[in-house]
Amino acid sequence: xxxxxxxxxxxxxxxxxxxxxxxxxxxxxxxxxxxxxxxxxxxxxxxxxxxxxxxxxxxxxxxxxxxxxxxxxxxxxxxxxxxxxxxxxxxxxxxxxxxxxxxxxxxxxxxxxxxxxxxxxxxxxxxxxxxxxxxxxxxxxxxxxxxxxxxxxxxxxxxxxxxxxxxxxxxxxxxxxxxxxxxxxxxxxxxxxxxxxxxxxxxxxxxxxxxxxxxxxxxxxxxxxxxxxxxxxxxxxxxxxxxxxxxxxxxxxxxxxxxxxxxxxxxxxxxxxxxxxxxxx
Numbered sequence: 001x002x003x004x005x006x007x008x009x010x011x012x013x014x015x016x017x018x019x020x021x022x023x024x025x026x027x028x029x030x031x032x033x034x035x036x037x038x039x040x041x042x043x044x045x046x047x048x049x050x051x052x053x054x055x056x057x058x059x060x061x062x063x064x065x066x067x068x069x070x071x072x073x074x075x076x077x078x079x080x081x082x083x084x085x086x087x088x089x090x091x092x093x094x095x096x097x098x099x100x101x102x103x104x105x106x107x108x109x110x111x112x113x114x115x116x117x118x119x120x121x122x123x124x125x126x127x128x129x130x131x132x133x134x135x136x137x138x139x140x141x142x143x144x145x146x147x148x149x150x151x152x153x154x155x156x157x158x159x160x161x162x163x164x165x166x167x168x169x170x171x172x173x174x175x176x177x178x179x180x181x182x183x184x185x186x187x188x189x190x191x192x193x194x195x196x197x198x199x200x201x202x203x204x205x206x207x208x209x210x211x212x213x214x215x216x217x218x219x220x221x222x223x224x225x226x227x228x229x230x231x232x233x234x235x236x237x238x239x240x241x242x243x244x245x246x247x248x249x250x251x252x253x254x255x256x257x258x259x260x261x262x263x264x265x266x267x268x269x270x271x272x273x274x275x276x277x278x279x280x281x
Contacts, residue, residue: 034234035062036241039077041070041089041150042179043114043197044224046257048087051250055241063241069178071148077102077229084238087111087226087245089179090150091276094225098278105278107228107239109246112259113266114222115273116151116158117198118211119186128193131159131213135167142174142191144182151179154222155195161219183208197222198269202258218270221263225278 040048045067052063066073070088074097077083086103088094097103120128126139134141144152152175159165174191176182183200185191187207194200201210226245232238244250251261260266263275 034060034237035064036084036234036238037064037066037082038085038087038241039066039073039083039229040085040087040226041073041093041224042067042181043070043089043151043199043222044087044112044254044257044259045180046203047112047245047250047253047259050253051245054249055244059237059240061237061241067178067180069145069149071150072177074102077231082231083229084232084234085226085242086229087224087242088150089114089224090154090222091225091278092153093150094227095278097227102230103227104230105227107235107242108225108278109227109242110223110225111245112224112254112261113263114151114197114199114224114259115266115269116154116195116218116222117201117213117269119183119194119196119200120209120211121186121189121192122207122209124209124211126192128211130211131162131164131195131217134159134171134193134195135164136171139171139193140173140191141168141171142176142182142185142194143172144179144196145175145177149176149178149182150222151182151196152176154220158195158213158217158219162217199258202256212269215270216272218273221266221270221273221275223263223266223275 056063070093086097098105143155146152146156159168182196183203185194187204201208226242228235228238
């Protein structure tokens, strides 16, 4: 009798397991085959990483981020001929993509604004207070590579237009290959000071400090905009993610990392600076 009971229980267990296995595809959420490949400058890396997770959960879509220097990711998109969105760290690279017929400017949306700033170690131990201080003998300066990273180009132009490039360039010990690599130079103590975007301080609030540049010395305000690539598999889905980045739902995430939502906010730190428009000549 006892043996028969064990046998019945075992049989019931096996039947139950088989039934659950058969029902499993019905009770599990369906996995989507939809995906997006986003080539983006790393100027807004923490925002992209956070918003991508939300978008994936909300729309059951896999978002694959390919981040780096804007010039580098544009070259990668050209070579591989894949990618649904291109979101560089500055409009110059978006114009380059449009001139190469890789992005339709009719799909472009502006997402946020950026201002150059001086980023130093927490507490500002070397008492750096101005652009001119970057020419101080023995100071270790870091910038992004002007040839492939938008904020490096802005840094070089800023120094040139203020007559400081020749004095500062001998102090530059690192030309970083992306925005995130540039920002990380301060928390890793690879340099004493970085000339980069103002948000770098907000990426590392416990290890970095921001010194605002004299407003009259800033000649150009940066902004991040993106557009749908000609290689997009699902242009509507690509546009949906771009619109999500520009939406009220994403606004608190941009704000959390210190990005300016409007040109007016950026102009508080650079009232006379130029904001370049996207016009293909």
